[in-house]
Every structure is written in structure tokens, then in C-alpha cells.
Amino acid sequence: MISVVDLRSGMTFEKDGKLIKVLEASHHKPGKGNTVMRLKLRDMRSGSTTDTTMRPDEKVKKAHIDSKSVQFLYIQDDMAIFMDLETYEQYEIPVSVIEHELNYLLDNMEVKIQFYIDEVVGVSLPTTVELKVVETPPSIKGATVSGSGKPATMETGLVVNVPDFIEVGEVLEVNTQDGSYVKRAK
Missing domain, CATH: 2.40.50.140 (Nucleic acid-binding proteins)
Incomplete structure (x- = not known):
């Protein structure tokens, strides 16, 4: 478990059965009342983003994300197809989940795909x-x-x-x- 106050951009956590990535996190102290954390979050499975606030003392379960180098092959129907260069195994990711990343992907480009347990949840691009x-x-x-x-x-x-x-x-x-x-x- 990790405190909400310790969340930073790029971190992932689980909440209510959802796998969530932190896009932005900031500490906010209103004129009256308690301190809150303002968060911009993206559901890694659906691709939807939300702005929310949470109490700094709340706890969330940190999600461990693994990555693997792959090659982007093509888009077929609503799926982006990637191939592991060592095993030649192919992975499919829904286009709706990686819309932002597709603006930077060229055929045969090497990138890293992200896994949560055995589920492919996203693409990590170079800077x-x-x-x-x-x-x-x-x-x-x-x-x-x-x-x-x-x-x-x-x-x-x-x-x-x-x-x-x-x-x-x-x-x-x-x-x-x-x-x-x-x-x-x-």
C-alpha cells in the first residue's frame, strides 16, 4: 500500500478493480479546510481520463508494471499489433487504449509494451x-x-x-x- 501523498506522475495503482496511471499529481491547500491531492488519472484498460481529488492520508495498492521490447507491426480493425523480437509472439492492444501513442508510432518501430501480471495494458514510448x-x-x-x-x-x-x-x-x-x-x- 502507498499513501496518496506519495503518488507521482507515471506511477500506477489499483482502486475499485481498476488499473490507474497517474498523469499529474499536485498537493493543494485551499484557504479553508484540509489539504487535498489533485490528480489527473487514466484508466489503463479503458483509456478514459479523470480529474479527481483525494485525501493525502488515503492508501492505494501500488501496481507493479513490467515491460518488454517489441516491434510495432500494423493496425488491423481496432487493434494495434506488436511482435516480440525474440520469441516472435504477437500482442494485440485496442487502438482506443493507445490513441495518444499512435501519433508517434511508425511501422517496424521498436517500443516497450507494458504488462500488469499477464495483461497487456499499454505502450511506453521513448522521450x-x-x-x-x-x-x-x-x-x-x-x-x-x-x-x-x-x-x-x-x-x-x-x-x-x-x-x-x-x-x-x-x-x-x-x-x-x-x-x-x-x-x-x-
């Missing part, structure tokens, strides 16, 4: 990925990095705000946490 620009307005001559930027559609369909000098066909490094432009890939 940044390299994606190719497939559509963006023309670059502006003399544009600098500090300009306001423009939208660029990446090969996965993700739209990223990029500097004005970026052109179609360039490969960019994109942050998987917030979908922001990091830099041009080498």
Missing part, C-alpha cells in the same frame, strides 16, 4: 521520436528560429507547430510527452 514532415506551408525566406511558427503534418498524422524555415520532407525530432518540435534530426 523523442523522429518523424518526417509530409505537409506544411512554404518556408519564409529569412525566417529565424524565434518566429511564431507554423503547423506541420507529420507522417503519422500528428500536427506539430514548427519554426517557419522547416520544409516538406525534413525529418524532425518530436517530444512524445507534449507533441512539441525539438529539433531537426541529423
